[in-house]
Amino acid sequence: MPTTVLITGAALRIGRAIAKAFAAQGDRVVIHYRHSAAAARELLAEIGGEVRGHRLIQADLADLDAAAQLIPDLLAQGLRLDGLVNNASHYSRRLLRDCDQQAMADAFAINFFAPFALMRAFARHCQRGYIINLLDQRVNAVDYQAGAYALAKKALRDATEAAALEWAPAIRVNAVAPGLVLPPPGTSPERMAALIQNIPSRERSTEEEVAEACLYLAQARAVTGQILYIDGGLHLIGGNATGERGRQEQAPAEENKIRTSP
Numbered sequence: 043m044p045t046t047v048l049i050t051g052a053a054l055r056i057g058r059a060i061a062k063a064f065a066a067q068g069d070r071v072v073i074h075y076r077h078s079a080a081a082a083r084e085l086l087a088e089i090g091g092e093v094r095g096h097r098l099i100q101a102d103l104a105d106l107d108a109a110a111q112l113i114p115d116l117l118a119q120g121l122r123l124d125g126l127v128n129n130a131s132h133y134s135r136r137l138l139r140d141c142d143q144q145a146m147a148d149a150f151a152i153n154f155f156a157p158f159a160l161m162r163a164f165a166r167h168c169q170r171g172y173i174i175n176l177l178d179q180r181v182n183a184v185d186y187q188a189g190a191y192a193l194a195k196k197a198l199r200d201a202t203e204a205a206a207l208e209w210a211p212a213i214r215v216n217a218v219a220p221g222l223v224l225p226p227p228g229t230s231p232e233r234m235a236a237l238i239q240n241i242p243s244r245e246r247s248t249e250e251e252v253a254e255a256c257l258y259l260a261q262a263r264a265v266t267g268q269i270l271y272i273d274g275g276l277h278l279i280g281g282n283a284t285g286e287r288g289r290q291e292q293a294p295a296e297e298n299k300i301r302t303s304p
């Protein structure tokens with residue numbers, strides 16, 4: 043039976059692949075976007091448009107009141123939501139010493155407080171179904187260079203597990219932790235090739251593989267509180283997907299051979 047899933051940040055990149063995968067298996071997709079209106083409209087048309095039950099919704103989730111209101115607004119339009127995929131995010135590299143209060147608040151707003159607000163709204167208003175949070179394999183590593191982003195994703199990891207327990211059995215809460223999928227715009231092919239050499243599988247993960255993991259978690263009735271790493275084994279070597287690994291950046295070149303990605 044087709045279900046309806048809200049996917050945040052779905053217009054481009056990984057979110058777009060997730061939206062296409064859910065739509066391809068017959069689910070109805072609510073495509074959330076912030077700035078990428080044209081791409082969101084194009085995606086809506088590509089997956090069959092509103093006649094197939096798909097919808098668009100715009101919101102800046104850094105506005106936490108808007109984040110908390112997104113699901114009540116959709117339900118007020120007569121929609122029934124079965125799933126939530128918290129994909130929208132903002133990645134920035136910044137040393138902890140440069141993370142002043144504002145930088146920390148900004149990173150936590152989009153990477154933790156907004157998805158958490160959506161999780162709570164889903165639990166309160168939908169009362170049954172599934173939640174999937176997009177994390178990062180860095181949740182298993184110490185990556186001070188990903189500063190507030192990594193800390194916020196770790197908080198979201200812990201919220202995933204706590205909510206899985208608190209909201210069982212009505213709501214299953216899981217997470218997908220990608221490794222190197224799509225590098226930030228501007229990453230050179232040479233840099234990308236070098237990063238891939240540091241992944242145990244020697245391959246980047248694809249957007250489609252991340253989407254398949256979401257499809258699995260959406261229907262896996264026995265699975266909750268799970269973090270599914272889609273990273274070619276990067277988390278097993280304490281990877282940080284940035285090319286530098288903790289304090290090893292200061293180590294002599296010979297000791298610094300095993301490094302991880304973007």
Ligand SMILES: NC(=O)c1ccc[n+]([C@@H]2O[C@H](COP(=O)([O-])OP(=O)(O)OC[C@H]3O[C@@H](n4cnc5c(N)ncnc54)[C@H](OP(=O)(O)O)[C@@H]3O)[C@@H](O)[C@H]2O)c1
Pocket residue numbers: 050051052053054055056057074075076077078079101102103104105128129130131132133152176177178179219220221222223224225
């Ligand atoms: N890319 C990777 O290799 C990788 C690796 C590890 C983990 N991940 C995780 O996988 C997920 C998807 O990654 P990605 O690289 O595809 O993400 P992305 O391109 O960095 O961001 C996805 C979308 O988030 C939306 N967004 C950003 N700030 C927002 C805000 N304030 N309010 C509402 N929406 C906002 C943007 O929507 P608009 O364009 O509409 O503004 C953007 O298109 C993220 O959670 C990320 O942390 C990705």
